[in-house]
Amino acid sequence: MTLRSRAWHRTNTHAHGEFSPERLAAEREYRVSVCLPARNEARTIGPILSELIPLRERGVLDQIVVVDRSSDQTAEIARSLGAEVHSQDDLMPELGPVLGKGDAMWRALPVLTGEVICFLDADSEQFGAHFACGVLGPVLCRPEVSFVKGFYRRPFRIGKTTVPDGGGRVTELTARPLLNLFYPELAGVRQPLAGEIAARRDLLERLPFATGYGVDIGLLIDVYSAVGLDGIAQVDLDVRQNAHQPLRDLGPMASDVLETVAARLEREGRLRGPLSGVEGPSATSPARVERPPLRTLRAAA
Numbered sequence: 001m002t003l004r005s006r007a008w009h010r011t012n013t014h015a016h017g018e019f020s021p022e023r024l025a026a027e028r029e030y031r032v033s034v035c036l037p038a039r040n041e042a043r044t045i046g047p048i049l050s051e052l053i054p055l056r057e058r059g060v061l062d063q064i065v066v067v068d069r070s071s072d073q074t075a076e077i078a079r080s081l082g083a084e085v086h087s088q089d090d091l092m093p094e095l096g097p098v099l100g101k102g103d104a105m106w107r108a109l110p111v112l113t114g115e116v117i118c119f120l121d122a123d124s125e126q127f128g129a130h131f132a133c134g135v136l137g138p139v140l141c142r143p144e145v146s147f148v149k150g151f152y153r154r155p156f157r158i159g160k161t162t163v164p165d166g167g168g169r170v171t172e173l174t175a176r177p178l179l180n181l182f183y184p185e186l187a188g189v190r191q192p193l194a195g196e197i198a199a200r201r202d203l204l205e206r207l208p209f210a211t212g213y214g215v216d217i218g219l220l221i222d223v224y225s226a227v228g229l230d231g232i233a234q235v236d237l238d239v240r241q242n243a244h245q246p247l248r249d250l251g252p253m254a255s256d257v258l259e260t261v262a263a264r265l266e267r268e269g270r271l272r273g274p275l276s277g278v279e280g281p282s283a284t285s286p287a288r289v290e291r292p293p294l295r296t297l298r299a300a301a
Contacts, residue, residue, distance in 0.1 A: 001187040004229065009188035012138075012145070012233040016130040019137025019235075025059035028140040032061040033114030034132055037088075037104040038122035042072040045122055049081040051129045060133065066122070067091065067108045069098060074122075086111055099289055101195075102215025106291040109204060116140065117204060121195035124240055131237055135198040138233035146203045146231040147223040149189060150196030152240040168193070169247075174254040175217050178261045182270070183221060185229055192217050193257070196237065203227065205295040213253045214260025218290075221264050263290070 001009065034052060038045060045066065055061050066078040069088040078085045088098040091107035098104050105119055116139050118132055131150065138145040168191070175192045186192070193216045206226060210218040223232060265271035 002184045005185050005188040008185070008229050008232075012230070013188075014134075014138060014233060014235045016134030016137070016235055016237050019133045019141065021055060021058050021060050021129065021133055024133055024136060024140055028060070028116075030115040030140065031063075031113060032116045032118065032136060032140070033063040033065060033112040034061055034118045034120060035065045035067060035105070035108050035112055036083075036120050036122040037101050037108070038066050038068045038070060038074050038078070040070045040072045040074060041122040042070070042074045042077055044125060044127070045074050046077050046081065048120070048122060048124060048127045049078060049083050051127055052132060053082050055129055055132060061114075061118070061136070063113055065108065065112060067104050067111075069104070084111075100212035100215075102209045102213075102218075103211035103289075103291060105215060106209035106211070106294065109201075109294050112201075115201050116198060117201055118198040119195060126239070131196055134235040134237050135196050137235060139198045139200060142233065144230060145233045146227045147199045147219075148197060148233045148235060149191060149220065150194045150237045150240075151190035151234055152194075152237045155239065170213075170250055170253050170257060174257050178217075178258065182261065182265060183224065186220065186224055189220065189232075189234060191234075192220050196240075199223070206293050208293055209291045210256070210260045210263075211289045211291060213256035217257055218260040218264070221261065 036045070036048065049064065052064050056064060063084065065084045065086065066075070067086050067088050068075045068078065075085050075087070086108070088104045088107065091098070091111065098107065116136065118136055120131060124131065135148045135150045138148045171191060171193045179186045179189065179192055195216060197216070197219070203223065203226065207219060207222045209215055262271055262273065266273040
């Protein structure tokens with residue numbers, strides 16, 4: 001890490017225990033929405049919502065939304081537990097089919113009523129309320145912070161065997177090396193691909209959203225450009241366990257990350273594009289589309 005990123009790491013890295021539900025309920029001044037993009041997460045959505053619903057009752061947050069595109073019982077389970085459920089296909093249907101997680105997040109913004117928005121992954125196992133409280137904490141308690149990412153240790157499970165580390169393969173082999181090389185001030189961000197984020201709404205509406213797997217690193221780089229390093233914080237959430245993708249499926253994910261970073265380098269004049277010669281199953285993926293800042297659409301309307 002650079003000296004600047006080391007200094008940031010010392011001042012803007014928090015532990016989730018700093019942000020209890022009681023503290024957030026007492027200190028927050030903004031309406032808070034939590035959103036979970038979901039696709040066939042019937043196994044995990046119930047336990048996650050069982051942790052989030054009490055936070056709404058305790059005054060930590062106001063709105064819990066599941067934006068769903070499932071063929072299983074995810075939507076029914078979410079509704080039965082008291083979450084607000086929207087079909088992804090019903091969000092801005094004039095744009096055609098939803099093109100991935102990032103597209104679902106972007107299309108969800110108009111139905112989220114909070115001035116602070118928290119996105120959480122819907123496939124987390126052993127989920128705790130501290131996932132939401134942790135990432136919301138710096139935004140609600142530090143006025144200078146506009147964007148927060150979670151980080152954690154990633155156990156790796158193979159069949160019935162789980163080893164303490166080894167998850168997050170695309171993070172370690174693609175995302176972090178790219179940031180170290182091209183955005184060294186972001187080298188202190190422990191989990192650049194973490195789906196656990198919180199941000200001020202006015203910031204999210206100023207940013208483009210990559211529609212696929214590159215959405216998280218794209219938002220991180222764009223936030224850095226918009227508000228600088230001091231506007232970003234990260235929170236230790238301890239451990240995150242989820243099902244792991246087979247190795248053969250990681251190539252398209254890594255390609256999404258690489259192309260999302262490359263698109264930003266092109267915009268900055270540091271890379272001549274467009275890139276060509278990309279091969280493999282990800283070459284024609286619709287995940288390469290980026291949605292424009294929502295604020296620009298509203299201005300045009």
